Structure formats: structure tokens, C-alpha cells
Amino acid sequence: MHDLDDADRRLLRQLQASEDATVSDLAERSGMSAGTATRRLDRLERAGVIEGYQARINYRALGYEIEVSLRVTLDKTATNAFDAFIAAARDIPEIDEIQTFLGRVDVRLNVLARDMAHYQEIYRARILNLPHIADIEALMLVANVKNSESLPL
């Protein structure tokens, strides 16, 4: 585990909270000089604490109105159920997240679709053909109330 001091913590908090801030904005909000902020950010990146920066893509603006969380239970009597299921799910472009769990749910797929007709087509033609499915439950997204992905530092 990487040890952070208070200044690192302030800097990372600001970095998580602001999507487009420049280094000098971050430095000012964290109460340090821009040079110090740059050196600390570099060090955190070399230490592997900061893994990278990714652009956020808003699929709604591209006409994808429907987002469904499919919670899948697999037939574990098949020895390679997880691997075979996940490998096949990777071939469906409308799936943007694949997660595995310990609990009542084995795998969760996040599916993006343009509208209900498109969703139904993906569900029937692609999802239901995935191997080793024992059960599927769907949760349809109504709204993201909070989506920060921030760590409580």
C-alpha cells in the first residue's frame, strides 16, 4: 500500500473532484505551488497510484437512451462456465462493463441500446445465446443520482 501525506491527499481529492482542472488550478485549490503539484503528481504516477486519465463518453449524446444492468447467474456444473461466458460477452459491442461477483449474482453485464426495440434485438439475438446462463435479472437505469467514482481519501 502506498503511503500518502496530507498534501498528496488534498491533491488527489481535488483531482477526483474536478474533471478539467489544469495543474495550476489543482495546485491553488490544494494550497501548494504549481511546481510542487507537478512533482507530486509525477511521483504518484510513477508509484502507480495514478493509473491514467480517461475521457468520459456520453452515450446519450450518441443516441443510446437505454442502459440495462443484466445480473447473470451461471450454470456452474460446466467447469469453464465463467471463462466461456465472459469470452463470448466480449464479442457484443453494446456491452461496456463486465464484472464478476461473490454473492447471489455471478456476472453483471452493462448493456447500452438506442431504444427498447434495439435492446430487445440485442437481448434476444446476442445475450440469450451466451453460454452457461442459468438465470438473468434485469435492472433498467432510470437515472444516475451520483456517479463520482471518487475514493474517500
Next chain:
Amino acid sequence: MIALDDIDRRLLRALSEDARQTAGALGRRFGLSQPATWRRIKRLEEAGVLRGRRVRLNKEALGFGVTVFLGVKLATKGRVSLDDFERAVTAIPEVQLVQHVLGLYDYRLRVVARDLPDFERVLRRRIMTLPGVGDVEANVLLSEERRPGPLGA
């Protein structure tokens, strides 16, 4: 709705992997001039397709060893209880994601914690005491894979 061509899609994919690439570097990769690349990125931003960038932190390196997804059912419904619940749940720092959903549950939450005892503390003291909270189902995240989504399709 904005129409994308192949180059737009490749730009979006590249930026969703690494948002720090400059217009010059991206242009060289896709055979465009720096100003032409910049204009395309600007257009994607103005259409709301590109919505800022997000830092990716290594949660294990920062001591967050456990991620749990919760399905929450409210015990009492009605406008007031939804508002109260949402206000209280979004204020919990360990809760990274709050989604209002349709289906078996009313809300999906993503919660980070240092370890299982820390998660238990968050669950008992903060989640189970939320106004209106009813049934809660927990699934511990084992692995997670983000895919580029329907951009390539």
C-alpha cells in the same frame, strides 16, 4: 444527434483510453493535421459526447481492498422518501455510484471500503440507517472489465 464518422470513433476510443494525448499526437496517428484533429475534438465536446476526463486511481494501492454492489429496496415509497433517501445516500463518501433503477431493486449502489470489517461498518452505520431503506442485497466485486462499448459498432 451528432453523426460520427470512422475517424471520430477512433478519436473517441483513443481518448477514452488516454485523455492526455494531444491533438497533434492523435492527428499523426490518424493521418490528420493538428488543427483538423482539434476541430473534431471541439465538435465532439460541443455536442456533449466528450464530457470531461476522469483520473483513474489504483484503489488497492490506496488501501481500498473491497468494492461491493448493493441492491436496495425502499420500504416506503412516495416522492418524499425518494428525495430523503437520495439526499442521504449521496452524502456518504464511500458510496461512489447511486443509480435509480427499475426492476427487482429501487437503487444500485457501488460502495468502496478498506476491507470487509470496514465495509460492515459502512453497511451498518450508514446504509442500514438511511431513511426508508428496506431490503439490501450485497455482491462483492471480484473483477471488473471496462469495454469500449458500441463506439466500434
